[in-house]
Structures are given as C-alpha cells and as structure tokens.
Amino acid sequence: MQLPTSIAHGDVVKARLLIQHPMDSGYLQDLRGRLIARNVIVWLTCDYGGQQVFKVEPSSGIAGNPLFEFFFRAVESGELWVRWVDDQGVAGELRQAIKVLPPASRPLGRMGRIGQLPASGELARPES
Numbered sequence: 532m533q534l535p536t537s538i539a540h541g542d543v544v545k546a547r548l549l550i551q552h553p554m555d556s557g558y559l560q561d562l563r564g565r566l567i568a569r570n571v572i573v574w575l576t577c578d579y580g581g582q583q584v585f586k587v588e589p590s591s592g593i594a595g596n597p598l599f600e601f602f603f604r605a606v607e608s609g610e611l612w613v614r615w616v617d618d619q620g621v622a623g624e625l626r627q628a629i630k631v632l633p634p635a636s637r638p639l640g641r642m643g644r645i646g647q648l649p650a651s652g653e654l655a656r657p658e659s
Contacts, residue, residue, distance in 0.1 A: 532546060533547040534547075538629060539605070540632065542631075543602050543604050544602065544603055544605050548598070548600075548601075549597075550596065550623070552572055553595050553596075554572065554593050554597060556592075568618075571590065571617060572597070573616050573617060574587070575614070579610070579629075605631045606631065608630045609628075612625075613627075
C-alpha cells in the first residue's frame with residue numbers, strides 16, 4: 532500500500548493498493564486448450580478508524596494484479612485494514628498503521644498549504 536509520507540489532521544489522503552492476484556476471467560485457455568477456471572476478487576474493503584472508507588466488488592473485466600486507488604480524510608492516527616476474498620474462497624488482508632500529525636505541525640511552504648491563498652489574498656510572486 533502506498534500512502535503519503537506526511538499526513539496532517541484533516542488531509543484528504545490518496546491510498547494506492549496493488550494486489551497480486553491473477554484475476555482469471557474463466558474465458559482463457561491453458562496450453563492444452565482447457566478453460567482456466569474463473570477466479571477473481573469477489574470483494575475488497577478498507578476500514579479506517581472503525582469505518583469503511585472503500586469497498587469494491589470487481590468483475591472479471593479487471594486485469595490481473597489490480598491497482599486500486601481511493602481517498603479518505605485523515606482525522607486521527609490509526610490503522611488501515613484492507614480485506615479481500617476471491618472466487619476460490621482465498622482471503623487476504625493487509626494492515627497498515629498511519630500517523631496523523633496535529634493540524635499545525637506540518638511545515639508550510641512559501642505558499643502555505645496546497646490550495647490555500649496567502650493571508651493577503653494575492654498569489655506570491657517568484658523572487659527575481
């Protein structure tokens with residue numbers, strides 16, 4: 532799972548999750564001409580702070596080793612808990628601790644937080 536290196540209270544966080552799974556559609560044949568049995572992820576969920584922040588029920592149209600990307604708002608340090616089950620009943624899970632910094636503890640750049648205007652209401656001009 533890929534998360535930002537620094538997360539402050541209230542940030543909207545982009546999480547990227549790559550799952551190693553063949554996602555066999557059931558339509559492909561092996562080298563002997565026999566159909567490869569369908570085996571796709573039936574459902575995948577992600578919980579944060581006891582709340583579900585992402586859920587997907589992919590179909591056979593998803594490529595092997597799927598990459599899922601989702602967003603959630605970080606309000607406190609905790610754990611992301613990802614779980615999934617495939618057609619064969621094989622289950623997987625991943626737990627990742629996240630540390631959320633207090634609102635004012637992240638260093639600000641010249642322009643302040645991304646998306647904020649300086650206090651004067653004007654954009655900062657680059658120094659010559």
